[in-house]
Amino acid sequence: MSAALIDGKAIAADLRARVGAGVGQLQAAHNLTPGLAVVLVGEDPASQVYVRNKGVATKDAGMASFEYRLDKDVSEAALLAKVTELNEDDNVHGILVQFPVPPHISQQKIIETILPSKDVDGLNPVNAGRLASGLDALTPCTPQGSVMLAKQTLGNLEGLHAVIVGRSNLVGKPAAQLLLQENCTVTLAHSRTRDLADLCKTADILVAAVGIAEMVKGDWIKPGACVIDVGINRIDAPERGEGKTRLVGDVDFQAASEIAGYITPVPGGVGPMTIACLLKNTLDAACAQAGLEKINL
Numbered sequence: 001m002s003a004a005l006i007d008g009k010a011i012a013a014d015l016r017a018r019v020g021a022g023v024g025q026l027q028a029a030h031n032l033t034p035g036l037a038v039v040l041v042g043e044d045p046a047s048q049v050y051v052r053n054k055g056v057a058t059k060d061a062g063m064a065s066f067e068y069r070l071d072k073d074v075s076e077a078a079l080l081a082k083v084t085e086l087n088e089d090d091n092v093h094g095i096l097v098q099f100p101v102p103p104h105i106s107q108q109k110i111i112e113t114i115l116p117s118k119d120v121d122g123l124n125p126v127n128a129g130r131l132a133s134g135l136d137a138l139t140p141c142t143p144q145g146s147v148m149l150a151k152q153t154l155g156n157l158e159g160l161h162a163v164i165v166g167r168s169n170l171v172g173k174p175a176a177q178l179l180l181q182e183n184c185t186v187t188l189a190h191s192r193t194r195d196l197a198d199l200c201k202t203a204d205i206l207v208a209a210v211g212i213a214e215m216v217k218g219d220w221i222k223p224g225a226c227v228i229d230v231g232i233n234r235i236d237a238p239e240r241g242e243g244k245t246r247l248v249g250d251v252d253f254q255a256a257s258e259i260a261g262y263i264t265p266v267p268g269g270v271g272p273m274t275i276a277c278l279l280k281n282t283l284d285a286a287c288a289q290a291g292l293e294k295i296n297l
Contacts, residue, residue, distance in 0.1 A: 018297040023283060027062070037068065038051050039095070076104065140169075144174075153262050160185070160205055163199060171207075176188045209231065216252065233249070247266055
């Protein structure tokens with residue numbers, strides 16, 4: 001294996017520590033404690049784990065953590081009322097509704113109801129528009145973390161060709177905007193792109209965020225490229241025993257590792273950065289709402 005592993009756990013731990021120090025500064029200078037409210041609808045096991053991890057990380061950073069668990073049958077109106085209540089709560093600086101929500105509730109309505117200033121997921125159209133316009137905005141955590149990993153690994157990204165496979169509002173589109181801000185040349189591709197493999201081979205930075213297990217093959221990688229694998233897919237692992245599964249990314253890790261220069265593992269790559277960036281967004285939101293300069297981390 002020739003590729004160097006990008007240690008998302010270590011880089012995220014460093015960012016969380018810096019956020020914690022920033023929270024301490026804010027408390028000491030302004031008696032202000034950033035607060036993050038997380039709303040979970042229903043009992044999806046993966047979502048429960050995410051919410052628990054977010055709560056632990058929030059408290060570890062010295063922030064106030066507010067958790068609301070609503071029944072899977074809760075009405076859309078009741079959920080939107082809870083979001084509105086949190087919009088008006090001065091102790092809450094960031095609001096995150098854990099997706100997916102049950103099918104009778106409109107995800108888009110929730111996104112549009114959260115105040116842009118408290119939208120720490122960065123999905124409100126106001127924040128998406130500000131990001132696309134090159135203005136200061138709360139930015140989705142996963143692409144923000146992905147670009148941080150690339151910068152930490154490669155340093156200056158200026159002039160590099162970045163290919164993003166996946167065009168979602170959550171990862172692909174914001175990742176493209178963030179890489180443009182780093183002066184990369186950006187190609188936004190997806191599962192229907194013609195000659196996708198040949199296009200990927202031109203990438204100095206390849207971001208795989210398409211949600212298909214091991215779709216990106218080893219021979220799609222340019223020798224020495226930096227591969228950021230955003231995918232988290234659970235596949236059967238009969239070699240571990242009957243009914244066992246394992247997590248894999250959107251990249252064929254073993255094959256890609258022999259060609260890439262740098263690669264993120266799954267798990268332990270982009271995942272830890274997502275929560276670290278959520279804490280950073282909450283700190284930034286608290287500063288903005290108090291009319292203070294962002295704390296430089």
